[in-house]
Amino acid sequence: MGGNGPTAFHQDFITFALDRSGGMQFWIPLDKCGPEQGTMAFISGSHRLGVLGDYQTYADRTIFDLWPELAEMPLAGPLHYEVGDVSVHDHLTVHGAGPNLGDRPRWALIASLVPGDARWTGAPPEAFDPAPLRPRDLLDEARFPLLVPPEGEP
Ligand SMILES: O=C(O)CCC(=O)C(=O)O
Numbered sequence: 001m002g003g004n005g006p007t008a009f010h011q012d013f014i015t016f017a018l019d020r021s022g023g024m025q026f027w028i029p030l031d032k033c034g035p036e037q038g039t040m041a042f043i044s045g046s047h048r049l050g051v052l053g054d055y056q057t058y059a060d061r062t063i064f065d066l067w068p069e070l071a072e073m074p075l076a077g078p079l080h081y082e083v084g085d086v087s088v089h090d091h092l093t094v095h096g097a098g099p100n101l102g103d104r105p106r107w108a109l110i111a112s113l114v115p116g117d118a119r120w121t122g123a124p125p126e127a128f129d130p131a132p133l134r135p136r137d138l139l140d141e142a143r144f145p146l147l148v149p150p151e152g153e154p
Pocket of ligand 1: 007012025027038040095097110
């Protein structure tokens with residue numbers, strides 16, 4: 001059975017086309033999974049390096065070719081998850097995953113949190129459909145509910 005391919009090491013930040021960082025990704029497995037299923041590994045401290053470009057422009061290179069210092073930083077994972085576990089990573093944390101070599105799909109729910117005052121830059125986002133937003137709009141509350149309402153509002 002052919003598994004899913006690997007996930008190249010990347011940052012999530014660029015896939016949102018938002019005007020500020022501070023976002024986080026919650027990865028919630030719906031089934032027990034581990035490295036054989038291609039779970040993620042994270043480069044500790046890599047969020048401090050800033051924005052490392054769009055992984056789709058790396059062509060035949062990897063993020064490690066472009067930022068060799070990443071190879072010197074500690075790698076956390078690939079992780080083992082039980083049902084009920086969750087991993088959280090900053091949208092600037094470099095992470096990637098191997099192929100799923102197991103005999104079943106790797107099911108997970110991914111929840112993305114971004115700052116409530118983030119605005120869409122107008123660049124094509126990979127992470128969501130921007131319609132009906134216009135460039136520099138705040139994200140609409142119907143699809144992107146605020147977890148913490150602004151002060152003074154219920
Ligand atoms: O599950 C994967 O292979 C990658 C997921 C990912 O990159 C993410 O949740 O940020």
